[in-house]
Amino acid sequence: MKLSRRGLLKTSAAAAAFTTIGLPSFAQAIDELVIAYNVNLPSWDPTVGPSAVNPTIQGIYQSVFDLYIPQNPDLSFGSGIIADHGWNDDESQIWMDVREGVTWHNGDPLTAEDVVWSLQRAANPETGNPIQFVWGKVENIKAEGNRVTADVKEYEPTFFKWMSFLTGYVMPKKYYEEVGADGFEAAPIGTGPYMVDKFERNAFVRLKANENYWGGAPEFKTVTIKFVTDAASRVAEVESGNSHVTLEIPYEEFDRLKAKDGLAGVAEPISDIGMIFLNDIDAMADPNVRKAAAHAIDKSLIVDRLLSGYGVPIDTLQTPDYAAYDPSITVEYNPEKSIELLAASGFSPDNPVKFTIQTTKGFKPKDYEIIQAIVGLWRKVGIEAEIEVYEIAKHFELRAADQLAPAAFYNWGNSVGDPTTSTGFAMFGPSPHSVWDGQDTFDLIAPLWGEKDEAKRIAGWKAVDRHIAEEAEVIPLLQYVQPIVHSDAVTVQPHRSGALLPHLMTRS
Numbered sequence: 419m420k421l422s423r424r425g426l427l428k429t430s431a432a433a434a435a436f437t438t439i440g441l442p443s444f445a446q447a448i449d450e451l452v453i454a455y456n457v458n459l460p461s462w463d464p465t466v467g468p469s470a471v472n473p474t475i476q477g478i479y480q481s482v483f484d485l486y487i488p489q490n491p492d493l494s495f496g497s498g499i500i501a502d503h504g505w506n507d508d509e510s511q512i513w514m515d516v517r518e519g520v521t522w523h524n525g526d527p528l529t530a531e532d533v534v535w536s537l538q539r540a541a542n543p544e545t546g547n548p549i550q551f552v553w554g555k556v557e558n559i560k561a562e563g564n565r566v567t568a569d570v571k572e573y574e575p576t577f578f579k580w581m582s583f584l585t586g587y588v589m590p591k592k593y594y595e596e597v598g599a600d601g602f603e604a605a606p607i608g609t610g611p612y613m614v615d616k617f618e619r620n621a622f623v624r625l626k627a628n629e630n631y632w633g634g635a636p637e638f639k640t641v642t643i644k645f646v647t648d649a650a651s652r653v654a655e656v657e658s659g660n661s662h663v664t665l666e667i668p669y670e671e672f673d674r675l676k677a678k679d680g681l682a683g684v685a686e687p688i689s690d691i692g693m694i695f696l697n698d699i700d701a702m703a704d705p706n707v708r709k710a711a712a713h714a715i716d717k718s719l720i721v722d723r724l725l726s727g728y729g730v731p732i733d734t735l736q737t738p739d740y741a742a743y744d745p746s747i748t749v750e751y752n753p754e755k756s757i758e759l760l761a762a763s764g765f766s767p768d769n770p771v772k773f774t775i776q777t778t779k780g781f782k783p784k785d786y787e788i789i790q791a792i793v794g795l796w797r798k799v800g801i802e803a804e805i806e807v808y809e810i811a812k813h814f815e816l817r818a819a820d821q822l823a824p825a826a827f828y829n830w831g832n833s834v835g836d837p838t839t840s841t842g843f844a845m846f847g848p849s850p851h852s853v854w855d856g857q858d859t860f861d862l863i864a865p866l867w868g869e870k871d872e873a874k875r876i877a878g879w880k881a882v883d884r885h886i887a888e889e890a891e892v893i894p895l896l897q898y899v900q901p902i903v904h905s906d907a908v909t910v911q912p913h914r915s916g917a918l919l920p921h922l923m924t925r926s
Contacts, residue, residue: 734747
């Protein structure tokens with residue numbers, strides 16, 4: 419995606435609308451850090467609704483709210499609001515010690531009762547937490563001093579891992595009950611490194627430093643995050659100096675910009691993967707069509723040509739960093755095999771099978787172009803796919819209602835690296851995050867949820883991945899490398915979860 423001079427002037431003019439926020443300059447010391455972000459923020463409650471399970475938004479949430487248990491930039495587990503935790507001997511109960519001396523943004527002290535209330539609220543199906551099926555596996559949650567205990571209703575081996583992931587945030591009991599859901603949306607508070615100063619929906623959020631943050635006050639005292647969903651506009655933002663940091667831009671632009679005076683860049687693998695959901699409807703009910711679609715995709719070519727080599731091709735929903743990664747499970751690029759499979763179902767380049775594939779455009783680097791390339795490869799073997807572009811919020815809405823098209827491109831986050839989070843929720847029919855309803859896959863996955871033998875659990879998930887690959891029930895494409903471009907006056911610490919965290923940024 420190369421910017422013409424006209425296009426650059428156009429996007430730069432659009433960026434000028436933010437002059438009321440302030441225009442940073444490479445030549446000036448940075449007082450207010452400005453970030454051009456790639457997605458809007460639909461809601462301030464990080465524990466309910468579709469936005470709560472959008473991995474891309476977590477960087478904003480983690481700036482304002484604290485996870486129970488944070489992850490370090492290398493994805494090792496740290497110590498946070500939950501300073502220590504564990505199971506009793508027979509794993510019938512969990513315990514958590516709550517950190518002392520933490521205050522909410524309004525000055526109220528955080529207590530163990532906040533943790534109890536947050537867990538109870540998350541476990542209550544009426545509150546709309548999309549991960550309720552995890553949080554609901556404990557009951558009788560109570561506090562005694564700074565220790566919180568809960569009885570295990572159904573064993574969940576990843577319970578504490580989820581305290582570092584989606585919806586795993588501590589919420590303010592007293593404040594929330596005083597102001598209600600609407601009041602919290604209007605004036606959210608957390609215990610995180612930044613406080614919300616001003617929020618303009620679909621435009622920007624201005625954050626101010628929490629000087630009393632238990633982990634130490636961040637270096638930048640004011641941070642403005644602009645919501646710039648168009649990739650070309652994000653390029654213009656950082657090139658013009660209107661923003662100091664941006665992410666998720668085309669890789670050729672990343673290479674160009676990081677070489678410019680006053681700019682720098684970092685690109686490292688993150689835990690996100692690019693994948694194509696297959697919904698078992700219409701053409702995708704035919705295993706020959708699914709397998710043909712999978713074998714017709716040259717993933718290495720796509721990474722090399724479209725992503726400038728920034729990516730790791732994968733054949734299962736595990737990356738090499740995940741606990742259940744099995745390099746012996748492969749899906750070869752073999753267009754001749756695709757033609758044979760389609761012919762067995764009566765299809766050919768002259769009589770193609772037809773279906774719709776959905777994708778975002780500009781949300782991730784080259785997302786739309788990747789699907790264009792795949793559609794071109796499919797056309798050669800006898801698959802005619804029509805591309806439908808949608809916003810990421812629409813994807814969540816359709817997926818939750820099991821109404822995705824037969825094929826839908828998406829980026830799946832799994833910073834905790836557990837197979838329940840990658841393969842499990844993506845492929846288990848009853849999960850609100852899955853659109854695959856196959857009984858064979860259901861039967862393989864169901865016994866693994868509560869498996870206490872860790873070696874047996876991981877081996878079981880590898881077997882599930884092998885079955886899914888052999889039946890082509892999903893098409894994994896690649897592990898992402900995240901491009902971040904920034905002013906050389908800023909030092910950016912990337913986080914392997916993909917979360918862009920301003921409290922990890924410092925002046926160079």
